[in-house]
Amino acid sequence: MSLVNGLPAHVLLVHFVVVLVPLTALALVACAIWPVVARRMGIVLPLLALVTLASVPLTTQAGEWLERHVGSDALVRRHASLGDGLLPWAGGLFLVAVGVWWVTRRAADTGPDATTGSDAPAATRAPAVPMRIAATVLALAVSVGAVVDVYRVGDSGAKAAWHDGFSKTASSGADHD
Template sequence: MSLTVVNGLPAHVLFVHFVIVLVPLSALALVVCAAWPAGARRLGLLLPVLALVTLASVPVATHAGEWLEQHVGSNPLVRKHAELGDGLLPWALGLFVISAVVWWTARRSAPAADGAAGASSSPSVLVRGVVVVVSLAVAVGAVVDVYRIGDSGAKAAWKDNYSKTATQNGG
């Protein structure tokens, strides 16, 4: 197995499914944890680890996609999909960085066992509001980008590659 071919099939087809699942999952977890600090404390290190795995999956899928692009006929739909795919890495990096900030902030502001304030004071309402808005913006941007990339990839793969009428199988 390589990062370009799995069981004789282009690996990109497999790896994109990780991205399709992990980006929206990371985005949702980020927004929930940014808006609900108790949720961030409950998820703990899982939030930034999920975002890190998401970040790592993007260049793996992109690399496999670049290999596939060189092995299929070039057309405008494939080129558009490849160009859109190159734009996802900054969104995934944003998800990771903000997830790490949310986790760190929630960790530092955790209440003590006796219910008193944590070791450091909780962030102000303004700072939390900014973090929620930035988290929401990056999450929406990442999910919309994944949708656009997936839509363009589906069009590149399937446009004019199926019959508009059902075929009869000798039965």
């Protein structure tokens, strides 16, 4: 995909990444910390992370097309280089989201028996606590890394796009509110 309505697709697709990565990170951390949130979200968490993961290479490919159609300078090259590093973070969000979903399902399966009303043996539930702690630590680490990386990529892209595209002083013909 190169152009959408005459505009470079990258300029439009980047908005998905800028919204989806922090949204997925927030949902992932909430689900990792609060099992009730994870149970309510259910399969939506890994599906959201999958959509986020898919949006990154689409945006990157559109960015590579755009890079070939703009003047090359150090800012554009830095943005492209930083953009290439986002896919592993999006992949991490997806993998940890699947893990949190799995841990939540497993914990629900070892909870009270729906037919007898009795709790599962403590030995069956015990591994859920270390897994939930590990999932929370991983969720925090990957989420912070992904959000920081999106910020760095976006900041470098804004600098590449706008570094000489405007004047710091208002033009004489500009309307003022």
